[in-house]
Amino acid sequence: MGQSDAVTIIQEALLTVIQVAAPVLAAGLFTGILVSIIQAATQVNEQSLGFIAKIVTIFLAIILFGPWMLNKLMDFTLTLYDYMSMAVR
Numbered sequence: 001m002g003q004s005d006a007v008t009i010i011q012e013a014l015l016t017v018i019q020v021a022a023p024v025l026a027a028g029l030f031t032g033i034l035v036s037i038i039q040a041a042t043q044v045n046e047q048s049l050g051f052i053a054k055i056v057t058i059f060l061a062i063i064l065f066g067p068w069m070l071n072k073l074m075d076f077t078l079t080l081y082d083y084m085s086m087a088v089r
Helices: 003-042 047-088
Strands: none
Touching: 003 047
């Protein structure tokens, strides 16, 4: 296994982390923006309102995207095992 193989593995790892984290982070981001707009329009400055909304949204995003996220991580793990088996030869 050379330097180019190591760089490829690191690139795939970073891409996998971004892909797996993106749905949950995006859900939290959009919920936070939406709650902020509503709070600004109604002048309600209750911090727990935004916190609870984000927690529920993130929980739902994990339930919705969980199987896909698990498949992505399993595919990366299998790819990593393939790289290891090639390095042994």
